[in-house]
Amino acid sequence: MSRDLVLPIIDLASPDRDSIAQSIRQACVEYGFFYVINHGIPKGVFQKVFEESKKFFALPLEEKLKLKINDTYRGYTPSYSGNDEDLKESFYLSSGGGSNSETIINQWPPEETLPLWRVTMESYCHDILTVGKRLSSLIALSLNLDDQYFEKVGAFVDSSAVLRLLHYPDEVSASDAGKYGVSPHSDFGMLTLLAINGVPGLQICREKDKCPQLWEDVHHVDGSLIVNIGDLLERWTNCVFRSTLHRVLAIGKERYSVALFLDANADCLIECLESCCSETCPPRFPPIRSGDHLRERLQATFLNKTGKQTY
Ligand SMILES: O=C(O)CCC(=O)C(=O)O
Numbered sequence: 001m002s003r004d005l006v007l008p009i010i011d012l013a014s015p016d017r018d019s020i021a022q023s024i025r026q027a028c029v030e031y032g033f034f035y036v037i038n039h040g041i042p043k044g045v046f047q048k049v050f051e052e053s054k055k056f057f058a059l060p061l062e063e064k065l066k067l068k069i070n071d072t073y074r075g076y077t078p079s080y081s082g083n084d085e086d087l088k089e090s091f092y093l094s095s096g097g098g099s100n101s102e103t104i105i106n107q108w109p110p111e112e113t114l115p116l117w118r119v120t121m122e123s124y125c126h127d128i129l130t131v132g133k134r135l136s137s138l139i140a141l142s143l144n145l146d147d148q149y150f151e152k153v154g155a156f157v158d159s160s161a162v163l164r165l166l167h168y169p170d171e172v173s174a175s176d177a178g179k180y181g182v183s184p185h186s187d188f189g190m191l192t193l194l195a196i197n198g199v200p201g202l203q204i205c206r207e208k209d210k211c212p213q214l215w216e217d218v219h220h221v222d223g224s225l226i227v228n229i230g231d232l233l234e235r236w237t238n239c240v241f242r243s244t245l246h247r248v249l250a251i252g253k254e255r256y257s258v259a260l261f262l263d264a265n266a267d268c269l270i271e272c273l274e275s276c277c278s279e280t281c282p283p284r285f286p287p288i289r290s291g292d293h294l295r296e297r298l299q300a301t302f303l304n305k306t307g308k309q310t311y
């Protein structure tokens with residue numbers, strides 16, 4: 001069962017920061033998802049990223065498998081990997097420079113094969129991270145915090161953001177019936193900034209415990225980014241903001257997307273924000289380090305039931 005959905009559109013060119021922050025708050029409370037327009041990244045940049053992403057996924061499987069995901073969760077994961085055997089294939093990378101960067105090992109396709117690949121992705125990481133940080137400062141405002149709150153608690157270093165390139169194949173065979181592009185999940189981190197190539201498939205479920213679940217289509221809004229709240233921010237806000245369940249249907253049309261997962265630095269302590277609790281509404285969760293939260297979630301996703309890795 002699905003129906004049409006009109007998500008809020010946040011215009012970053014609007015001059016009134018407080019009213020943008022208010023709109024973001026409402027979007028995060030009601031949907032956990034919104035569009036962002038006038039974010040400052042030109043269309044041509046997305047086109048280049050999709051072009052390079054397409055070139056990588058078009059390589060023979062054995063070439064892609066040479067960059068198979070490593071212990072620091074960077075690299076390639078083929079279709080049908082993970083617990084859910086989804087149809088998507090992905091590539092994870094992050095831009096260097098943060099204080100944790102020595103512990104993260106990126107992998108890159110060979111320069112002889114894809115000469116513009118690394119520079120395109122690194123430059124996009126930089127651009128999209130700038131939008132992510134701008135949004136987090138608006139989110140801080142929307143939570144009645146200092147707009148530099150997340151910076152001040154040390155939430156951001158570059159390596160706490162991960163870029164995931166996704167490719168959904170155009171053919172769905174009979175044996176794939178019932179499979180998803182991406183199965184229902186919520187994102188782990190603070191914020192996700194998603195660019196899609198216009199092909200439908202993304203859906204959200206606003207009430208995960210309702211039976212039957214109601215799935216609503218997230219339409220493409222030209223030039224926009226789709227932004228959603230992850231579990232870490234849901235926890236930080238004492239569930240004032242929602243980390244909404246979402247999925248991608250396999251509709252037999254080739255689809256590309258690029259997600260930036262903005263997480264908090266591993267050492268950052270996630271403790272209920274002051275503006276999100278009161279005597280009558282105490283904190284629901286104990287404090288946790290961001291790294292411990294993320295590790296738990298990654299292990300649950302990447303380990304199968306026998307505890308064996310199934311990238
Ligand atoms: O490709 C999409 O539209 C969504 C991908 C997604 O939900 C994810 O990577 O977490």
Ligand SMILES: [Fe+2]
Pocket residue numbers: 185186187246
């Ligand atoms: Fe997601």
